[in-house]
Amino acid sequence: DTAVSQTPKYLVTQMGNDKSIKCEQNLGHDTMYWYKQDSKKFLKIMFSYNNKELIINETVPNRFSPKSPDKAHLNLHINSLELGDSAVYFCASSQTSGVGNEQFFGPGTRLTVL
Amino acid sequence: QKEVEQDPGPLSVPEGAIVSLNCTYSNSAFQYFMWYRQYSRKGPELLMYTYSSGNKEDGRFTAQVDKSSKYISLFIRDSQPSDSATYLCAIRPSGGYQKVTFGTGTKLQVIP
Numbered sequence: 001d002t003a004v005s006q007t008p009k010y011l012v013t014q015m016g017n018d019k020s021i022k023c024e025q026n027l028g029h030d031t032m033y034w035y036k037q038d039s040k041k042f043l044k045i046m047f048s049y050n051n052k053e054l055i056i057n058e059t060v061p062n063r064f065s066p067k068s069p070d071k072a073h074l075n076l077h078i079n080s081l082e083l084g085d086s087a088v089y090f091c092a093s094s095q096t097s098g099v100g101n102e103q104f105f106g107p108g109t110r111l112t113v114l
Numbered sequence: 115q116k117e118v119e120q121d122p123g124p125l126s127v128p129e130g131a132i133v134s135l136n137c138t139y140s141n142s143a144f145q146y147f148m149w150y151r152q153y154s155r156k157g158p159e160l161l162m163y164t165y166s167s168g169n170k171e172d173g174r175f176t177a178q179v180d181k182s183s184k185y186i187s188l189f190i191r192d193s194q195p196s197d198s199a200t201y202l203c204a205i206r207p208s209g210g211y212q213k214v215t216f217g218t219g220t221k222l223q224v225i226p
Binding site: 040092 | 148157200
């Protein structure tokens with residue numbers, strides 16, 4: 001199936017731990033994103049990579065470090081997890097040459113920090 | 115002032131009703147307007163996009179943009195229980211590498 005996939009789907013961990021979320025897209029897109037969706041459903045961009053280059057870096061604690069090994073993959077590593085990091089994290093991809101930069105989202109990773 | 119304002123609802127309508135979902139935005143630099151649908155525990159999926167004032171129709175869905183009022187709408191005709199979801203408006207300026215700003219979403223429930 002052509003899609004944006006994320007692993008894991010659920011992540012439950014203790015405060016202070018370090019965790020990673022992985023994302024892969026096989027749509028041939030050149031741009032990938034990480035979004036955070038809080039409990040009130042507000043979807044906020046965190047990072048964006050175009051052809052492995054960081055192009056959007058919103059005000060995010062430096063405990064969050066994205067990494068793009070190639071244009072089909074974008075990972076998110078989070079150090080020293082805090083309670084406030086509990087949210088659903090969505091990966092998305094798009095083709096910048098597209099008219100509206102339509103973004104295709106993955107299924108999300110539900111992170112719960114205890 | 116938030117860049118995009120959207121009534122969070124919830125909005126509850128009977129099956130077959132016409133639904134109107136709305137967003138206002140503050141920055142006239144925004145040129146592309148999108149509507150995403152998000153089912154519970156799923157990722158958002160693009161429903162419609164437009165980049166001009168006026169109406170764009172796709173089946174039972176019509177997206178309307180009024181740039182002079184900075185107002186966008188999504189109309190759903192003959193609403194179905196399967197339309198029950200959260201609808202997010204999204205906007206971005208023109209040009210590459212511009213971030214998309216999402217509204218907070220309106221939760222819609224269509225009652226059979």
